[in-house]
Amino acid sequence: MTVSNQKFVPLDWKQESPSALLDRIRDAEIVGMGGAGFPTHLKFEAALRAEHRSVIANGVETDPGVSADKTLLRQNGNDVIEGIRIAARVLNATSCILAVSERSIANQLKEGNSSDIDIVEVENTYQNGEERVLIEKLMGRRIASDVYPATLGIIVLNVATLFAICESVRDGLPVTKRLATVMGHDQWCEIGTPVHDLAPSSDKLRVGSFANGRPADSKVSLQPTHNAVSIDRANSAMPCIRCGWCDTACPKHLPVERLLNEATGSLSAPTSLTHLNDCNDCGACVVSCPSGIPIIDYIRGSRDRENNSRTAERRASEALSRFEAKQQRISTRNQRTLDDRESRMQQDHKWQ
Amino acid sequence: MAVSPEPKFQTTGIMVRVLIALVPGTAVAVWAFGLRMITIVVSAMLAAVAMEMVCTRSIKSLRDGSAVVTGILLGLCMPPTVPFWIVAIGSCIGIGIGKHIYGGLGKNLFNPAMVGYVAILVSFPEQLTHFDALTGATALEVVSHRGSSTLFELGNHPSLGLFGAAGYEWINCAFLLGGAYLVAVRIISWHMPLAVLVGIACPTVLFFDGGSAASWGSPLFHLFAGGTMLTAFFIATDPVTSPTGRAQIWVYGLFVGITTMLIRKYGAWADGFAFAILLANILLPFIERRVPVAQAWNR
Numbered sequence: 001m002t003v004s005n006q007k008f009v010p011l012d013w014k015q016e017s018p019s020a021l022l023d024r025i026r027d028a029e030i031v032g033m034g035g036a037g038f039p040t041h042l043k044f045e046a047a048l049r050a051e052h053r054s055v056i057a058n059g060v061e062t063d064p065g066v067s068a069d070k071t072l073l074r075q076n077g078n079d080v081i082e083g084i085r086i087a088a089r090v091l092n093a094t095s096c097i098l099a100v101s102e103r104s105i106a107n108q109l110k111e112g113n114s115s116d117i118d119i120v121e122v123e124n125t126y127q128n129g130e131e132r133v134l135i136e137k138l139m140g141r142r143i144a145s146d147v148y149p150a151t152l153g154i155i156v157l158n159v160a161t162l163f164a165i166c167e168s169v170r171d172g173l174p175v176t177k178r179l180a181t182v183m184g185h186d187q188w189c190e191i192g193t194p195v196h197d198l199a200p201s202s203d204k205l206r207v208g209s210f211a212n213g214r215p216a217d218s219k220v221s222l223q224p225t226h227n228a229v230s231i232d233r234a235n236s237a238m239p240c241i242r243c244g245w246c247d248t249a250c251p252k253h254l255p256v257e258r259l260l261n262e263a264t265g266s267l268s269a270p271t272s273l274t275h276l277n278d279c280n281d282c283g284a285c286v287v288s289c290p291s292g293i294p295i296i297d298y299i300r301g302s303r304d305r306e307n308n309s310r311t312a313e314r315r316a317s318e319a320l321s322r323f324e325a326k327q328q329r330i331s332t333r334n335q336r337t338l339d340d341r342e343s344r345m346q347q348d349h350k351w352q
Numbered sequence: 353m354a355v356s357p358e359p360k361f362q363t364t365g366i367m368v369r370v371l372i373a374l375v376p377g378t379a380v381a382v383w384a385f386g387l388r389m390i391t392i393v394v395s396a397m398l399a400a401v402a403m404e405m406v407c408t409r410s411i412k413s414l415r416d417g418s419a420v421v422t423g424i425l426l427g428l429c430m431p432p433t434v435p436f437w438i439v440a441i442g443s444c445i446g447i448g449i450g451k452h453i454y455g456g457l458g459k460n461l462f463n464p465a466m467v468g469y470v471a472i473l474v475s476f477p478e479q480l481t482h483f484d485a486l487t488g489a490t491a492l493e494v495v496s497h498r499g500s501s502t503l504f505e506l507g508n509h510p511s512l513g514l515f516g517a518a519g520y521e522w523i524n525c526a527f528l529l530g531g532a533y534l535v536a537v538r539i540i541s542w543h544m545p546l547a548v549l550v551g552i553a554c555p556t557v558l559f560f561d562g563g564s565a566a567s568w569g570s571p572l573f574h575l576f577a578g579g580t581m582l583t584a585f586f587i588a589t590d591p592v593t594s595p596t597g598r599a600q601i602w603v604y605g606l607f608v609g610i611t612t613m614l615i616r617k618y619g620a621w622a623d624g625f626a627f628a629i630l631l632a633n634i635l636l637p638f639i640e641r642r643v644p645v646a647q648a649w650n651r
Contacts, residue, residue, distance in 0.1 A: 238416055243596075291458075292362070
């Protein structure tokens, strides 16, 4: 953390106005670092319109084989807590909750911190780190999939995001690096590093966990949203034996196996777009698969394909309706010109 | 910090646990029918493995263990008197035509072991149906073709054991034990075996009137005769050729059980599980299309 890195003037957040803090968060271009990459200031602005506001710091990291957030909480737990206080000041929040998935971290953070922040230990089961699931666990509110929690005043921020908020406000530092789990080891990585330079020994990589990460080719570089770099196991996958464990594992109860077999072409039933769009990319199916099939790649593939073809259809029909409307306009105009001419000719006739 | 969680089992792990679960049944079969059973099971297994290697032209394809399991299951379906070369032919047909013609593991429409079994059952009826009195199929035949005599009059027939068919009742108990292990380690869910067993029990309970000439044989007898437990726990649960949805599993299992009973009672063959499984395999796409799977969350 050298001074030369500084881009902004450090702010004393206890004195500054909440709007100045929000401006700083926007200027530092902070995005959700848990994976979504949603601009954080937009989230704050959406929440500011709600009546009651609360901040949830999401330290529940349940991605298999990823421990970056846990390490961040161990190493820089107090910075994260300061980030929570900054967020609470921006929002004038009534409650702050820090959810962690390990008791030792919870105990470590509880020491020496006043009780303005609830530090809650959440069971370390897969999916508990998902925004809506976490809200349901902590507040008992079930939020429908088409409602954005921030509009209800509930802001869920990843601990890495809160750390970035703290650094940008308190120290004036932009987001230039993040803690990521690279092949099982947590390390600070410069954002923008080519992924293959981080793990040169392996040629097949994924950004994100092996469960729900995306395959990374040589052009992919580390983004603020990437919490892990792991080995791609797609090549060692064995055939699907239709055991149906993915169906059991799916927290959304989607017919995963059917979707997979439709994507690979061994089942010809039409894919249901509702099912594909209900999938929230958690990757539980990949973890459960005894054959090690990267199911999520297929599901993403067919979802993109379906959505693209539907977009193409929609665009085509829109173009058609525009074209027809234009034809209509042209013919009306021509008709009007003809009518005008007709009437003028009749008037001329009168004059003669 | 290095954490590398694995799936609860790899495919190989599933097959290994299935093999463990088959051990008690195989041991009791050897105890009941002698060492001939070992020859039969081993020749079936070796033929299956050889055919798998021929079809895939690689030795790596064996690592999932599915060929070994297919071969052993086929061997365990055999009566003890059958010559080993017939079993080997069955294994080759099962692996070759039942599995690899469709594209190998995961793509086969029919249970390979049952394809092989039925192929040799219809090709070598002499060797596969006429054997000594110590076997379940004979007991099934005795019960099925007893004419006008009541079950009570059959009471002392040498082919009937304590509560099932002599010999086969203990084999079935052992397969029940192995199947319970599979359920306990969560390789299979309890729904499929229960559905098959209920499918077998229902008609027998309905048509069992205490043992008159028209009676079907006691439910207990049918549950512990022939290949009942082997079918319920090891053959119907083959993941590739069985459905995955809860309701679909029940439809499939009940169909297998009831069809087995219908063939036992009215069919030309003493035991009907192989045909029942193949018929259910034929119906599988229909079941999967017509019987709904779980609904999505939030909807």
